[in-house]
Amino acid sequence: MKKLKRVLAVLLTAIMTLAMATTAFAAENQGSLKVTVNQGNTLNGQTIKVYKLFDLTVSGSHYAYTVNEQYKAMIATALGQPGTATNEELYQAISNLKGEAIQKFADDFTTAALNDQVAETQASGKLGDVTEHTFNNLDFGYYLVYQTGTKEIQSSLVSVNKLEGAEVKLKGQAPSxxxxxxxxxxxxxxxxxxxxxxxxxxxxxxxxxxxxxxxxxxxxxxxxxxxxxxxxxxxxxxxxxxxxxxxxxxxxxxxxxxxxxxxxxxxxxxxxxxxxxxxxxxxxxxxxxxxxxxxxxxxxxxxxxxxxxxxxxxxxxxxxxxxTPTYPVQIHKFARGEEQGYLAGATFRLYKTEQDAKDNTNAIAVTGSVGSYTVAEDQKNTKTYDMVSVGNAVTEGINLKLNGLKAGDYWLVETEAPDGYNGITAPIKITIAKSADGDVNNWTISKDSENVSDKIIKIENTTGTILPGTGGMGTILFTVVGIALVLIVAASFVISRRKRA
Structure with missing residues (x-):
């Protein structure tokens, strides 16, 4: 019994030693392969497949490649070699490939593998929003790396021949x-x-x-x-x-x-x-x-x-x-000395050229209610052009608004001032500009070439006494009264001198 136990112990030790040696040998002949996406892309929704075309054994600085029988026929076809080609012939054929020829071989093999639905050596599975994936515990060998679902097949070739592994940068681009x-x-x-x-x-x-x-x-x-x-x-x-x-x-x-x-x-x-x-x-x-x-x-x-x-x-x-942004013209109409107030009843029209503004023709047609308007969708058949300010805020700081304009130059004309106020006689030039940085919210607006930081066009009306005009009593009455007063004073002076005489 003691002898049997000794024999079993020796056998167990031998088995464990052999297992450890096998594990160490396996680890020494395996590496990793990191696959990195090309710039500007992700692997989101993609699957990475690898095909081991050749087995590889390494001894110091010596490398021995043996074709993978699973893929031998497709390798030969992609290389233009006969099916009877030997391992050495296939290895030499790949070694002689340069430039575009090596890429063509990789893509031709991938096409054949996909058409014949030949299984890959390993696959990543569908990836998330990542830029790289690593295959671990790959046996040393010569591998083809294929990214599924790309715009076109552009496979990569890489040799895994050391413990610290290899890296390949993908060439394909995902559809977009x-x-x-x-x-x-x-x-x-x-x-x-x-x-x-x-x-x-x-x-x-x-x-x-x-x-x-x-x-x-x-x-x-x-x-x-x-x-x-x-x-x-x-x-x-x-x-x-x-x-x-x-x-x-x-x-x-x-x-x-x-x-x-x-x-x-x-x-x-x-x-x-x-x-x-x-x-x-x-x-x-x-x-x-x-x-x-x-x-x-x-x-x-x-x-x-x-x-x-x-x-x-x-x-x-x-x-x-x-x-495709569209912009508003926002107006604050107020009376002089009442900058915080809102003056109602001012009527405006907007034109696309200065000449139209001067001629009062081709005004932009609008729709909406008093204080708030939009550019009419049908410019040919809409006949409303007037925009009227209100006595309260449509939105903060604004009592007249027109929405729906593209960037460019416009001319605003006050066609009728509120009762008791003097109107603005000259057209006001308004320029709307899109932001150069692409941010639609950074647009600018200017009034007569001066930038308006808060994007609200401020327009002031004045009021005053009634001035005289032609066709009535006007200055004639004042002239007659003045002459009469002069005559009275002169007559009084003459009478006074006579009395003293």
Whole structure:
């Protein structure tokens, strides 16, 4: 029994020693691989896959590569080698690749692997909003790194051959869109042309692929059918223009929904699949919106992209905003000496040119009530041009407001002063300027070329005694009375001298 126990103890010690040696050997032949996203991108919603193309053994400064039998056929095809190529031939073929040729090999292998649905060596799973991911405990080897869901296949090759691991910076870019407008600032009633720009992504190997554009307008904008502002009559069949590069544009059907039909869904999933011959090329989507009376300075809208090869687990991009601000003219009308008060009954008109202001023609048509107005959406058929101040504050410091102007020069004319007050005879030049820094709230306004820091145009009226005019008694009465007084004084002087004589 004692001998048996000794034998078992020796065996157990040997097994433990062997296990420790195996663990140490395994650790010495494994490393890590850190994958870092390229500048300006994230890995949000992406999956990183790695394929071990060659096994690797390291002895000092000596390296021995052995092709991975799982991928041998695809490696040979991507290299233009026969299926009977030996390990040494495949290794030498890769060693001889330079520049674009090595990138082509990586992309061709990836395409083949995706089309044949060959399993990867390891995968990260769908990542969150991160910029890097590390694969740990990778066996030494020559690896291909592929980022799924990119605009085009751009795989990377890297050798994991040391304990401290390796690092690769991804080349691919995740799908994204950019929204722009054809106007920097807008006036109520104008039509804005919006353009969404994207790149047709590579869907190689995907049985399904979702590519949907979601666009949301603010309350100050309405979708319209064309540049003439034609009202949308079929929200479920809203046609937009889609164009690849310089090729002729085609129409795609979008759906409008939500409050005032201001939300658009454009599903281009099938269109993307049908145009894989143009993958990697830029495409544009064009459509129109009209500025309505609810527009404010921060009038803007945004579009975001939903994409992914799993329709039930897609990624949504950060919204791309197109800002088209519209501005107000805010007036404080008051009487001299009453700067804190509000003078009612002053009538104004606004013009786009100084000559129109002098000629009293082509005034800007307005709608609204006394004290608060907006630029009329229909400038041709609206006949109201007068704006009248009120005796109280419409908002703090303002008793007359006109909303809905784009940046530019305007001329304000007081066409009628309140009873008992003298009016302003010369047109007042008002200049509205958009901020150069892109902040829509940093706009400026000036009065006769002087900046108005609080954005409130202050206009003072004066009052005084009635001055004489022509056609009445006027100065004639005063002249007659004056002459009579002179004659009386002269006659009195003569009589007095006679008495003394």
């Amino acid at each position: 869109i950019e929204k722009t407008a054809d106007k920097e600032t807008v006036e109520i009633g104008e039509v804005v042309t919006y353009t969404i720009t994207g790149v047709i992504p590579d869907t190689t190997g995907y049985e399904q692929y979702a590519y949907k554009i979601h666009d949301t307008l603010t309350d100050g904008l309405d979708f319209v059918k064309d540049a003439n502002g034609t009202v949308v009559d079929a929200p479920n069949n809203y046609l937009v223009s889609v164009q690849i590069g310089e090729t002729p544009a085609t129409e795609q059907k979008a759906q409008l929904s939500g409050n005032g039909n201001r939300t658009m869904l454009l599903d281009l999933s099938q269109w993307i699949r049908d145009n894989q011959g143009s993958k990697g090329q830029t495409f544009t989507v064009k459509y129109y919106a009209k500025v309505n009376s609810a527009a404010v300075v921060e009038t803007k809208n945004s579009a975001k992209l939903e994409y992914g090869n799993d329709p039930h687990n897609t990624t949504m991009t950060t919204p791309s905003e197109a800002k």
